[in-house]
Amino acid sequence: MKHILQVLRFEYIGCVKTKSFIISTAIFMVLIVLMAFLPGLLFSTQSGNGDVHFTDKEKPVIAVCNKAHDSHEMLTAELTMAYAGYDIRMTDENLSELTAKVGTGEYRFALLLKEPLSCTYITKNNEVFSGATVQLKEILTKLYQTTQLQKAGLSLDASLEVVNAEVKLDTVTSGTDQAQNYWSTYILMMLLYIAIVMYGQMVSQSVVAEKNTRAMEMLITCAKPSHLMFGKVIGSGLAGLTQMVLIVSTALVSVNAVSKDSLPPEIMGLLNFSVDMVLYALLFFVLGYFIYSFLLGALASMASRSEDLNTLISPVMILVVAAFMVVVFSITSGDVNSTLMVVCSYIPFTAPLAIFARIAMSDVAVWEILLSVGVQLVSVYLFGKLAAAIYRIGVLMYGNPPKPTEIIKMLQEQHKANKLTKQSSRS
Amino acid sequence: MELQIRDIEKHFGEKEVLKQVSLTAASGAALGLLGRNGAGKTTTIRIVMGVFFPDKGEVLWNGKPLDRKHIRIGYMPEERGLYPKKRISDQLIYLAMLRGMNHAEAAKACDRWLERMNMSEYKLKKLETLSKGNQQKIQLAATLMCDPQIVILDEPFSGLDPVNAMLLKDVIKEMIAGGAVVLFSSHQMNYIEEFCDSIAILNGGKIILDGRITDIKHSYPRNKIAVTSSQVEQIAPFVIQHMGEEIVSVEPDTTADHTLMIRLKSADSKQKLLQGLSDKGFDVDMFRVCEPSMNDIFVEYTEASV
Numbered sequence: 001m002k003h004i005l006q007v008l009r010f011e012y013i014g015c016v017k018t019k020s021f022i023i024s025t026a027i028f029m030v031l032i033v034l035m036a037f038l039p040g041l042l043f044s045t046q047s048g049n050g051d052v053h054f055t056d057k058e059k060p061v062i063a064v065c066n067k068a069h070d071s072h073e074m075l076t077a078e079l080t081m082a083y084a085g086y087d088i089r090m091t092d093e094n095l096s097e098l099t100a101k102v103g104t105g106e107y108r109f110a111l112l113l114k115e116p117l118s119c120t121y122i123t124k125n126n127e128v129f130s131g132a133t134v135q136l137k138e139i140l141t142k143l144y145q146t147t148q149l150q151k152a153g154l155s156l157d158a159s160l161e162v163v164n165a166e167v168k169l170d171t172v173t174s175g176t177d178q179a180q181n182y183w184s185t186y187i188l189m190m191l192l193y194i195a196i197v198m199y200g201q202m203v204s205q206s207v208v209a210e211k212n213t214r215a216m217e218m219l220i221t222c223a224k225p226s227h228l229m230f231g232k233v234i235g236s237g238l239a240g241l242t243q244m245v246l247i248v249s250t251a252l253v254s255v256n257a258v259s260k261d262s263l264p265p266e267i268m269g270l271l272n273f274s275v276d277m278v279l280y281a282l283l284f285f286v287l288g289y290f291i292y293s294f295l296l297g298a299l300a301s302m303a304s305r306s307e308d309l310n311t312l313i314s315p316v317m318i319l320v321v322a323a324f325m326v327v328v329f330s331i332t333s334g335d336v337n338s339t340l341m342v343v344c345s346y347i348p349f350t351a352p353l354a355i356f357a358r359i360a361m362s363d364v365a366v367w368e369i370l371l372s373v374g375v376q377l378v379s380v381y382l383f384g385k386l387a388a389a390i391y392r393i394g395v396l397m398y399g400n401p402p403k404p405t406e407i408i409k410m411l412q413e414q415h416k417a418n419k420l421t422k423q424s425s426r427s
Numbered sequence: 428m429e430l431q432i433r434d435i436e437k438h439f440g441e442k443e444v445l446k447q448v449s450l451t452a453a454s455g456a457a458l459g460l461l462g463r464n465g466a467g468k469t470t471t472i473r474i475v476m477g478v479f480f481p482d483k484g485e486v487l488w489n490g491k492p493l494d495r496k497h498i499r500i501g502y503m504p505e506e507r508g509l510y511p512k513k514r515i516s517d518q519l520i521y522l523a524m525l526r527g528m529n530h531a532e533a534a535k536a537c538d539r540w541l542e543r544m545n546m547s548e549y550k551l552k553k554l555e556t557l558s559k560g561n562q563q564k565i566q567l568a569a570t571l572m573c574d575p576q577i578v579i580l581d582e583p584f585s586g587l588d589p590v591n592a593m594l595l596k597d598v599i600k601e602m603i604a605g606g607a608v609v610l611f612s613s614h615q616m617n618y619i620e621e622f623c624d625s626i627a628i629l630n631g632g633k634i635i636l637d638g639r640i641t642d643i644k645h646s647y648p649r650n651k652i653a654v655t656s657s658q659v660e661q662i663a664p665f666v667i668q669h670m671g672e673e674i675v676s677v678e679p680d681t682t683a684d685h686t687l688m689i690r691l692k693s694a695d696s697k698q699k700l701l702q703g704l705s706d707k708g709f710d711v712d713m714f715r716v717c718e719p720s721m722n723d724i725f726v727e728y729t730e731a732s733v
Contacts, residue, residue: 214508
């Protein structure tokens with residue numbers, strides 16, 4: 001136990017003190033602060049003084065050739081409202097003239113309204129996300145509907161009221177609000193996955209480095225291999241946890257620091273983590289991390305050089321990516337309680353991600369959570385034991401990594417040898 | 428105090444690596460563990476260190492099973508191993524703590540040993556910034572920091588310049604004088620002869636020769652005589668005539684000037700030869716029985732088999 005703590009301390013300090021750890025943590029924290037504050041800054045400048053710089057002469061021009069409606073009045077009014085800061089100019093120019101002037105930049109864009117329901121939109125560059133076409137369609141449709149209603153005998157006000165009417169929809173959810181949790185779950189899932197993969201790989205690299213530099217030759221004579229491994233895995237895990245806690249608390253603090261109104265609701269939704277979700281994420285990070293890093297550490301102990309490492313750990317890496325994919329597809333499809341997901345909640349490799357997504361996006365019975373956590377705890381214990389046995393063989397083996405069958409054979413032999421020594425020490 | 432390895436057997440898979448290996452190393456003297464590559468030296472050492480369990484046999488300390496929790500063992504592996512990217516003081520303290528020191532003791536021992544190795548200025552440097560010889564010294568400090576009762580050194584001299592080799596020799600002699608049991612493995616026979624009172628030669632997993640070096644050397648026939656003199660040209664014909672039938676060969680020594688190598692049929696006629704040279708009044712600088720060197724003995728015992 002003393003050895004585990006000593007190794008743990010050394011690994012933790014060694015890990016936290018590395019430049020890459022400090023830099024990556026700092027980058028994450030800065031990014032999160034930016035994500036929280038930047039939209040607020042951007043939006044406030046835009047709405048506050050966006051159009052002040054234009055004098056009348058410089059105002060960009062929107063040319064409209066109206067051949068569909070008798071009066072220009074309503075069309076001009078609607079367009080002026082939608083395009084504040086633009087000069088709405090009525091003309092009689094035809095398509096080619098308008099196109100030419102849009103081309104030279106004299107007009108920002110032009111509309112050629114031939115019939116109430118048919119309009120040509122002339123623009124220099126059709127931007128993908130400008131939203132201009134949608135907005136114009138809305139304006140023109142509204143105009144048509146109003147005029148038609150007026151023709152049918154309604155007053156202008158009455159017809160406008162009909163056109164502008166909108167149903168107010170209140171949603172009441174009896175269970176978990178999937179829509180509201182979707183993005184925050186997605187983000188926590190990503191963090192969970194990245195953290196498990198990143199720190200698991202960190203463990204495997206550190207194991208290979210110790211073998212490669214032959215530091216293991218010294219260590220193995222000072223402490224039991226299992227103590228070395230547990231110390232290393234727990235130490236690196238704590239380093240990872242430190243990083244996660246720093247990042248998540250930065251996120252919580254900065255979201256609370258910005259005034260809620262300065263953020264558009266979409267972004268507020270992204271950052272809408274509830275405390276118990278964060279706690280669940282931490283729990284499943286710890287479990288998932290141990291499940292994977294024990295395996296990765298054990299496999300890494302078989303490699304003598306870092307070049308061998310990738311080949312050795314790729315099966316486990318594929319497993320973790322597959323687990324991630326299954327869960328992401330399930331939450332994207334909205335059906336987080338499908339049979340597949342339920343099964344995945346009890347398979348050690350997929351359980352941390354699957355059960356987390358299900359808890360976050362639906363109502364899961366307490367016994368299901370407990371069972372999944374139980375399965376994971378048992379797997380941590382078993383994988384820990386298996387990893388310790390493999391590690392013991394692996395760390396002093398150099399040369400080509402052995403085949404799986406050879407590993408099993410050696411494990412059996414070691415088991416037999418251990419039994420023998422126990423017997424002989426008893427007798 | 429005495430470290431005893433008794434009847435150890437070990438196999439890896441089908442391969443038998445050690446067969447009935449027994450050794451005894453006493454404190455205040457060094458035991459040279461010799462053998463060709465793959466003879467089983469490292470496996471033997473690892474069994475002593477408790478890294479491997481033997482299939483049979485035991486490791487004893489003063490007659491009782493070696494308790495590695497209480498007996499401190501310092502081991503310097505042939506494949507040097509420390510963390511290249513970590514500060515020297517950090518890793519020395521870490522290793523000493525794993526061996527049972529508390530932090531304060533470890534820090535003190537770290538300073539003391541760096542001082543002893545003339546390496547104090549490098550305390551806060553990363554290991555990889557040091558030259559190979561200096562890294563070697565750090566490795567030795569790491570081995571000896573816990574003040575071990577058993578010291579196992581595997582090729583400690585490789586890569587050291589003569590000055591550092593002197594320093595290392597002094598340190599090892601101190602350890603021996605201080606009562607540590609020293610196991611010394613090397614292929615550099617001159618060091619073995621310098622430090623070790625006894626040797627054990629492993630070959631193919633078996634001990635094929637062990638004992639005190641002087642005894643081993645004395646067990647060889649003492650019939651080879653080297654005579655150094657300025658008058659070797661006159662001595663050679665005299666010896667042939669004087670010794671007659673009792674002589675095997677007389678040849679000039681290829682490795683030294685003015686020296687004759689005289690091989691006698693029996694070591695008993697050595698006295699007659701000396702008497703003859705003396706009576707004749709030759710100016711003899713040196714008259715010496717040629718013992719086989721450690722190198723000769725090693726090659727003789729290990730050449731034949733793998």
